[in-house]
Amino acid sequence: MDLAYTPEEEEFRARLREWLATVLPTLPPKPSPQDWPARRAYDLGWQRTLYDAGYAQVHWDASPTTRLIFLEETEAAGAPYVGAGFVGLLHAGPTIAAEGTPAQRDRWLPPILRGEEVWCQGFSEPDAGSDLAALRTRARRDGDDYVVTGSKIWTSHAEIADWCELLVRTGPAAPKHRGITWLAMPMSAPGVVVRPLRTLAGSAEFAEVFLDEVRVPVANRVGEENDGWRVTMVTLSFERGTAFVGEVVACRRVLGELARTARENGRWDDPVLRRRLGRTNAEFRALWRLTQWNVSEAEASGGVPGVGGSVFKLRYSHARQELYDVAAEVLGVESLDLEQPWVLDRLSSLSYTIAAGTSQIQRNIVAERILGLPKGR
Amino acid sequence: MRFRLSGDQAALRAGVRELLARRFDGEALRAAVDVSGLDRELWRELGAAGFFALRVPEADGGVGLGLPEAVLVFEEAGRVLLPGPLVATHLAAGAVDGAAEGEVVVAGVDRGGLVEWLDEADVVRGDAAGAVALRSVDPLTPLHRVPGALPRAVDPVAVLLTAAEQLGTATRAGELAVQHARTREQFGQPIGAFQAVKHLCAQMLVRAETARAAVYAAAVTADPVDIAAARLLADEAAERGARDCLQVHGGMGFTWECEVQLLLKRAWVRARRGGGGAESEELLAVDLLA
Incomplete structure (x- = not known):
């Protein structure tokens, strides 16, 4: 060790x-x-x-x-x-x-x-969020093409993407996980319409993507038809490895800035705030160690990210929200001014317990896959 | 970077777990509640196994291992709620004759003014004059309170070994909760199939595993700020873990005979060592200005 x-x-x-x-x-x-x-x-x-x-x-x-x-x-x-x-x-x-x-x-x-082409992700749909496998965007074969109709949501960078990794339903009669196919769709194809979504932070970070009879060559299918769920899981497990390393480093830097700001504006003299800063420091120090632990595990298992990813995401997403709540305490009334530092970050942090698997879904994953608790009926 | 157990460390942990399973199982734990005093024979066995002499250099007759190994051993002790002034005696090994061998029991006056196992101690480190017995909340930790001034500064190693015990208790709480949630049935299914119960169990694991990373890292660096962080995380994992475990057990968890009460009460006692977590929080706050 x-x-x-x-x-x-x-x-x-x-x-x-x-x-x-x-x-x-x-x-x-x-x-x-x-x-x-x-x-x-x-x-x-x-x-x-x-x-x-x-x-x-x-x-x-x-x-x-x-x-x-x-x-x-x-x-x-x-x-x-x-x-x-x-x-x-x-x-x-x-x-x-x-x-x-x-x-x-x-x-x-x-x-x-x-750095020549940008990709975006067409996974979630208005009626398929946490229950991603319930997605309904339909693709039917027509000669050498799939013809795709449906809509996707929460697609980042859709406005400037060249390609979309798209999950579509090709087997409507099959059990929901077994009728999905992974396609690479050119965003320039006729029938693709992008509508930006404004987030609560005021910015247009996501978009809705509407697909109306979009033709995607069969040659753009990765993996077999109806095997897209398994293909997708390869992607999702990749995300959970070192995904948040840079963010933890950045959060620790912010925490130092918060302490120095509190020193300057006098809030440091409040022992309740000071101790909360100290506890948040403990939290992010631990998250850094947990990252190192998970990386060592991945190293030992030949690069496969372990179950530690879900544990990390649950703890980190909460800690990030706490960090910016502490920032609001340091700022006082200025935390209501969007021009002040950290105020937009505080708003953005609200997405962390939702995006890439809500905390509730993550807890189900931890309970069922790590702890072996039975699936509910 | 190899921030994981080495083969030797895994073997050490397995060995200690096996010894404790044989000598201090759940039945022995419940039996210990009804007798006063320490099992001196077990204490000597711990000494013979190197529990106290673990970090004493080989040249001085010790085992010659380091803090990471000590942390693994104390984590196992915390798992089974092994009673006795383990940390105080471990810290006295090499300084107090007989401590390393488990021949004497050493108690210490803590910064918060508490002394654990004073009546059982052969040697007391620190000034325990005027100590008054408390009616201890934990049936397995007799407590005295020394009035007046606070003793010397806290030894960071004592804080770390306590955190390791808390980590063991947090892990045990999670295991007991999952075991119960798998077998206890209501509404025609194991209660662990309900998300409300699942999420309690998942959070117990998240807290314990985050604390584990902090505690093990602090054992590697021996840095006082790392130790302060480890202590806060481990206290939280143990106290909240034991509470959640109690909640998962429902009415049975509220009974005297159920082991869960012992987890929570011991976690409370340990969380008060070193004067509680406030000082650690202050240390970590000041660290941010560095």
Whole structure:
């Protein structure tokens, strides 16, 4: 049991740190959150920079510990977040790498790595959220195409995506998990309509995607027809590995800023607030250790993320909300001013116990898959 | 990075678990409630197994292992609610004759003014003059209170080993709750099939596993701030875990004969060691300004 890194890992960290110090000052200024084309250009530009320096594939090929170091260092240095590259690098790409044909891998993976194409995710539907397998977007075969009709929701980056990893129902008579197929849909196809959704934070981070008789070539199917649920599970387990490393590093930085702000504005003298800050520090220190524990487990099991992912997500999503509630205590009445730091983050944090599996669904998963409790009737 | 148990550590844990299952099972635990005093024979067996001499250097006749190993051993002790001033005697090994071997029982005056197992102790570390017996909430931890000034600063190792015991108790609480939820039937199905019960059990696991990462990491770094964090997480996991376990057990959980009450009461006693969690929170707050 130790927390030491190998000489190779330390060398990777030192090299990365040095590279970040030289490259980050040369980046263009961050675009406005409302300017989608600029955001696309900025995020893809960063991915291209990573590609040219040999770091593009770190999410796919590197050991879990190396990935941990990469995410820790890039966040600590203030490097751009994966942004518009998220679905391609962390969902669709790994799925295609694992389940695609050689031709599919050659077509779709290099543009993701080089920062040339953006992917979005068409999984959830208005009537299929936690119960994802109940999805109803229909695809019928017509010659060499599937003809797809339905609607998707909570699709990030839909406005600027080239491709959508799409789950459709191809076997309406089969049990719900066995009639689903995974397709790569070009967002430029006729019949695709994107409507932005405004979140409670005021921004348009998600969209609804309406599909009306959209033709998708059968050649764009990854995995067998009606085997899409299994193909999807490959993607979802990938997400639970080191997904939140950068965010935990960022939260710990915010916590330090909160303490310093409290010192400056006098709130520090309130022992109740001070102790709450201390407890939140304990929480995020523990979450960092839990990350290291999970990464070590993944390392030992050959890169497969273990059950620790659900445990981590449950604890982290709650801790993140608590962090920004503490921020509101530090700010006092200024926490009601959207111009103040952390106020928008506090609003955004509300999605964490819902997105990528609600806390309630996560608890079911923990109880049934880890603890072995019986499924309810 | 190998932040997981080594083969030797896993073997050590298995060995301690086996010893305790043989010498201090659930029946022995319930029997201990009805007798006063410590089982000195068991104490000597613990000594012979290296429980107290674990961190004493081999050159001085000890086992020569480190904090991570001690944490694993104390976690097992916490799992079965092993009674006695385990932490105080462990810390006295090498300094007090006979402590390492389990020949003497050592009690210590805690920062909060509490002394556990004073009447049973052969040696008391700290000034216990004027100690007054309390009617201890935990039937398996006799308590005295020393009036007046607080004793010396808390040894971070004592805090960490207590956190390890809490972790063991939190894990045990989760296991008992799941076991009960699987077998107890109401409305024609095991109560563990109901989400309300499932979610209690899931949260117990989440708290225990988060605390585990914090406690093990603190054992590796021995850093006082890491130890303070571990202590807060472990206290929470044990106290809330035992409460949730009681809730899952329903009416049976409220009875004297049910083991769950002993988990909760011991967790309460341990959470008061070192003067409670407030100091740890303050330490962690100041750390943010560093």
